[in-house]
Amino acid sequence: MLGFKQGLCVLPVFLVIWASCTFIVSYLIALFRHDVDIIFPYISDTGAEPPESCIFGFMTFISAYAGTATIYARYKFVEKLSEETRVVNPYLNKSALVLGILSCLGMCIVATFQETILTVMHDIGALLFFISGILYIILQSVISYRAFPYGSSLNVCRARLGIATLAALTFFPTVICAFFVKQSTLHRDKDDQDYPFHVASAVCEWIVAFSFVCFFLTYINDFKLFTLRVKTEYEDHH
Secondary structure (H helix, E strand, O other), X not given: OHHHHOOOXXXXXXXXXXXXXXXXXXXXXXXXXXXXXXOOOOOHHHHOXXXXXXXXXXXXXXXXXXXXXXXXXXXXXXXXXXXXXXXXXXXXXXXXXXXXHHHHHHHHHHHHOOOOOOHHHHHHHHHXXXXXXXXXXXXXXXXXXXXXXXXOOHHHHHHHHHHHHHHHHHHHHHHHHHHOOXXXXXXXXXXXOOHHHHHHHHHHHHHHHHHHHHHHHOOHHHHOOOOOOOOOOOOOOO
């Protein structure tokens, strides 16, 4: 337990646990209520009907805020590291920050607009979340290698690269197979012509989502190395 009190590692720890619970809890509730099929529904399907839609939206918002805090803390850590070592281009670090925040914004859009009510806005949010998120973890993998041996170990750099590669490779079948899915119902029949495309797309979507979770898991040791402080300055103009 004492290890979680070092530096800011509580941020990625909380994010990993909460984000995982966001996906799993809504799935279990939807499954218990028979709102979705047991075999690989889309993540959004598990939060399409109340009450799980309320829980999914609430937990997703908190995940987005925790993600934003973690992403910003990572940005400040790399910024400080670059000031002392000059190993990471500041523009690369800022680009990763912007992409990370855009991904969290996509999460908020997904949480706000359920797929059964405003499908277009929901899909826009999902694409913003996945595309920006994948680009973010790719850039962070590059940053990790450029910063080595400062910060992360070589094994962590390799793990991040592997996770980013997996997320990028599984994103394409997620989108491509989704184009061949003609039905938008929450319950699917195995005899449906587009059922294999639905399963392939949904499986890859879950892989991408948990790739993000696993990527933030690799931040824990890094976040033990630093803290952030807020400095308040009072200006008396009298």
